[in-house]
Amino acid sequence: MKNKIVYTEAPKNISRAITDSEIVANLIPSPENLIRRESKVKITIALNSGSIDFFKKHAGENNVKYQAMINEVLDRYVQTYK
Secondary structure, three states: OOOOOOOOOOOHHHHOOOOHHHHHHHHOOOHHHHOOOOOOOOOOOOOOHHHHHHHHHHHHHHOOOHHHHHHHHHHHHHHHHO
16 A cells, blocks of 8 residues: 655645535525626528538427527637627
8 A cells, every 4th residue: 555645735724514505505506696687689690501400409309598698709809709
């Protein structure tokens, strides 16, 4: 068996027990933070049928609206290139 590693620079309270609810609370945003409050603008757009088929398929598999998935892709693109 290998020698035990001794960490000398760890915080003193590192051994404090962390509950499952603390872990979940730190990883998952609250429901209020999941709701988008941005206004939407309805438009008409022509997209490739293959793209729409892709989003509809994956939306169905994940029980979400395909328009919401397209909107998320566009939002991420905008955030990347702002």
